[in-house]
Amino acid sequence: MKRFLKILLILTVVTVITxxxxxxxxxxxxxxxxxxxxxxxIVGLEYSHHLQGLEEKISDxxxxxxxxxxxxxxxxxxxVGNRTxxxxxxxxxxxxxWLNNNLPGYIYQKGVKAAVSYPIEPEHGLAxxxxxxxxxxxxxxxxxxxxxxxxYYKDLxxxxxxxxxxYFNVTSGQDITEGDSYYISNLTLPVKLGExxxxxxxxxxxxxxxxxxxxxxxxxxxxxxNEKGNRLVSLxxxxxxxxxxxxxxxxxxxxxxxxxxxxGDVISADESVKDFKLHTSGGLGLVWAMGQVEYxxxxxxxxxxxxxxxxxxxxxx
Numbered sequence: 001m002k003r004f005l006k007i008l009l010i011l012t013v014v015t016v017i018t019x020x021x022x023x024x025x026x027x028x029x030x031x032x033x034x035x036x037x038x039x040x041x042i043v044g045l046e047y048s049h050h051l052q053g054l055e056e057k058i059s060d061x062x063x064x065x066x067x068x069x070x071x072x073x074x075x076x077x078x079x080v081g082n083r084t085x086x087x088x089x090x091x092x093x094x095x096x097x098w099l100n101n102n103l104p105g106y107i108y109q110k111g112v113k114a115a116v117s118y119p120i121e122p123e124h125g126l127a128x129x130x131x132x133x134x135x136x137x138x139x140x141x142x143x144x145x146x147x148x149x150x151x152y153y154k155d156l157x158x159x160x161x162x163x164x165x166x167y168f169n170v171t172s173g174q175d176i177t178e179g180d181s182y183y184i185s186n187l188t189l190p191v192k193l194g195e196x197x198x199x200x201x202x203x204x205x206x207x208x209x210x211x212x213x214x215x216x217x218x219x220x221x222x223x224x225x226n227e228k229g230n231r232l233v234s235l236x237x238x239x240x241x242x243x244x245x246x247x248x249x250x251x252x253x254x255x256x257x258x259x260x261x262x263x264g265d266v267i268s269a270d271e272s273v274k275d276f277k278l279h280t281s282g283g284l285g286l287v288w289a290m291g292q293v294e295y296x297x298x299x300x301x302x303x304x305x306x307x308x309x310x311x312x313x314x315x316x317x
Contacts, residue, residue, distance in 0.1 A: 035068045038293045038313045040099045042077065044068025060085045070099070073107065075139065081113075090117045092129075100135055102149050102171050103184065104205070105214040105228070109135045123155035123165070132176075135211070143210060147173025147182075163192040165317060173211070180208040186232075190317030195239050199317055203232035207269070214266075221262045222310060223281040223302035229271070234264025240287060251288075258285040258296070279303060292316050 035044035046066030062083035069076055081094020092115040100109040111133010119125040132146040151169035158164075167188040174181050183206040191198040201220060205213050207230060217227035220234035238260040244252040261282035267275050283300030294316040301307050 035066060036293070036313070038315065039101065040070070041072035042068040042070045042099060044077070048083075064094075068098075073139070075108075077108070088118065090119075091115070102131070102147065103135060103173075103211070103213045104219075105212070105216065106135045106137050108139065109133060121155075123153070123158065125153060127151045144176040145173055145211060146176060147171055161192075161194045163190070165190045167317075175208050175211050178208065178210055180210075182206060182208040182211050182213065184213055188317070192317070195241055197236070197238045197240070197317070199236040201232065201234045201236075201264070205230035214268075217264065217266045217279060220266075221264050221279050221281055222298070222300060223304075223306060223308055224279050227266055227279065229266030229268040231268075232264070232266050233276070234262065237261045243286075254288050254290065256287045256289065258287045258298075259283075260285065260298075260300075289316050 033046045048064035051061040065080045077098045079096030084091040097110040100106040113131045115129035117127040129149045134142045149171045156164040171184040186203045214228045215232040217224040240256040247253045263280040281302040285298035288295040
């Protein structure tokens with residue numbers, strides 16, 4: 001926690017020192033943005049400048065500095081970089097020590113990332129990034145690697161009540177020390193039919209000798225903590241309904257009731273398709289949807305008869 005406070009102090013000092021950066025070529029607009037736990041179990045703060053180009057040839061720049069506290073692992077993360085908008089493209093170059101969101105089973109990554117995204121339409125776009133640095137499945141592990149990540153998303157169908165979406169991403173990387181490669185691909189096809197949601201997911205991992213990403217079934221079927229593998233099939237079924245549709249209280253107006261079922265399995269590299277066995281959990285919950293983020297409080301039971309209560313943040317498809 002002391003380290004986290006030191007980083008926040010540095011962030012504040014940078015704010016004061018750089019408040020007048022670029023008086024000749026840029027208009028400077030500074031802002032703070034909270035880092036919320038939908039990236040993982042982290043909370044924090046990011047400071048950024050909007051350096052708006054006063055000439056047409058100068059693109060807008062967004063230098064930033066962020067710090068976050070991981071309350072699950074008692075760890076402090078940071079990132080510093082610059083974002084650029086140019087001709088409909090968004091670039092991000094940074095150095096960071098942060099949660100690893102690209103290689104399942106690995107906690108952190110530390111190094112340089114260069115990313116570009118191209119939003120073709122509001123719900124249609126591409127994103128690509130390159131990373132080089134180190135990763136670890138624990139904070140004591142350091143493996144040098146480089147990888148490339150590509151994602152594609154598109155609304156296949158949309159109207160007021162019904163949606164069909166397509167999300168695909170692939171990661172291809174190399175162990176710098178050993179020289180061998182690994183590969184990850186994921187496909188998600190969310191469907192919304194009025195109050196109902198259907199979200200199938202599929203994933204495949206080809207590991208290297210030292211870098212072995214893996215799916216944890218608990219991320220897809222709540223209640224199963226120790227089921228891990230390199231092939232994933234899961235299905236999420238849900239009906240959401242308004243509880244207080246006419247309330248003047250924003251907290252109550254945004255609150256939905258939920259009835260849901262999650263089912264699926266992961267199998268390891270030394271298992272065959274015959275070893276695939278569905279694991280299921282289901283129950284009731286309260287959901288607060290805010291844009292693409294959902295805050296969920298759930299009471300559910302597994303097919304082992306174990307009851308659990310869980311509060312977490314997830315993306316809303």
